[in-house]
Structures are given as C-alpha cells and as structure tokens.
Amino acid sequence: MSLKIRLTRGGAKKRPYYRIVVADARSPRDGRFIEKVGAYDPMKPKDDPARVILETEKVQAWLAKGAQPTDRVLRFLDAAGLAKRPTRNNPQKAEPGTKSKERAAARAEKAGAAADSAE
Numbered sequence: 696m697s698l699k700i701r702l703t704r705g706g707a708k709k710r711p712y713y714r715i716v717v718a719d720a721r722s723p724r725d726g727r728f729i730e731k732v733g734a735y736d737p738m739k740p741k742d743d744p745a746r747v748i749l750e751t752e753k754v755q756a757w758l759a760k761g762a763q764p765t766d767r768v769l770r771f772l773d774a775a776g777l778a779k780r781p782t783r784n785n786p787q788k789a790e791p792g793t794k795s796k797e798r799a800a801a802r803a804e805k806a807g808a809a810a811d812s813a814e
Contacts, residue, residue: 696719697719697720697763698717698718698719698720698729698757698760698761698762698763699717699718699719699720699762699763699764699765700715700716700717700732700754700757700758700762700763700764700765700768700772701715701716701718701724701764701765701768702714702715702716702724702735702765702767702768703716703718703724703725703728704724704725705725710738711737711738712734712735712736712738713734713735713736713737714731714733714734714735715731715732715733715734715735715749715768715771716728716729716730716731716732717729717730717732717757717762720763730753730757732749732750732753732754732757733747733748733749733750733754733771734747734748735747735748735771747771747774747775749771749772749775749777751775751777754772754777755777758777758778764778
C-alpha cells in the first residue's frame with residue numbers, strides 16, 4: 696500500500712480550508728484517510744504562523760514509514776525543516792510558444808517588406 700501525505704479540501708464555497716492527512720494513494724482526494732497530521736488555511740496572510748499547522752512528530756513518523764508527500768505538502772515540510780525539497784529549473788518556461796514565434800516571424804517579415812518598399 697503506497698501512502699501519500701496530501702491535502703483534503705474542506706470549508707465553504709470560495710472559502711477553502713485544507714487538512715493535511717496521510718492517506719492511501721488510491722483513495723479519493725476528500726475520501727478516507729488514515730490520520731490527520733496538520734491543517735492549511737490559505738485565507739490567512741502568508742506571514743501568519745497559523746496558516747500552516749503541522750504535528751511534526753506524526754509527520755516524521757509517517758515519513759519514516761515511507762509516506763510520500765505531494766508537491767504542495769513538500770513545500771510546507773521544507774519550510775518547517777522536516778524534508779528537503781529539491782530546487783527546480785525550467786529554462787523553457789519563459790520561451791514563447793510555437794504560434795507566437797510564427798506570428799513574430801510574420802510581423803518581422805511584413806515590417807522588412809514595408810521598409811524595403813519605403814526606400
């Protein structure tokens with residue numbers, strides 16, 4: 696059985712509140728879980744210490760048992776000093792898409808033709 700440390704959504708419409716839980720990877724997002732290990736309230740300011748609440752002993756025990764945190768939970772654990780999140784680098788992120796490149800090339804060609812006819 697593969698275990699995940701992940702978020703389950705609660706709260707009202709447009710007022711999210713998440714619990715950090717340990718669950719079987721096959722169970723649904725808001726479905727059955729094994730144990731609650733924390734909470735996350737995205738409505739609170741980023742500098743508020745009550746925004747993310749973790750029970751560190753439980754989290755460490757589950758990590759030792761092989762539970763894998765999701766990307767978002769891994770960010771919380773990294774901030775708390777419980778796990779190391781590897782840095783990521785995507786150099787192609789800022790590169791324009793194919794269609795955008797085609798439009799830019801067409802614009803440059805059109806501007807070049809207009810400059811040639813003006814001479």
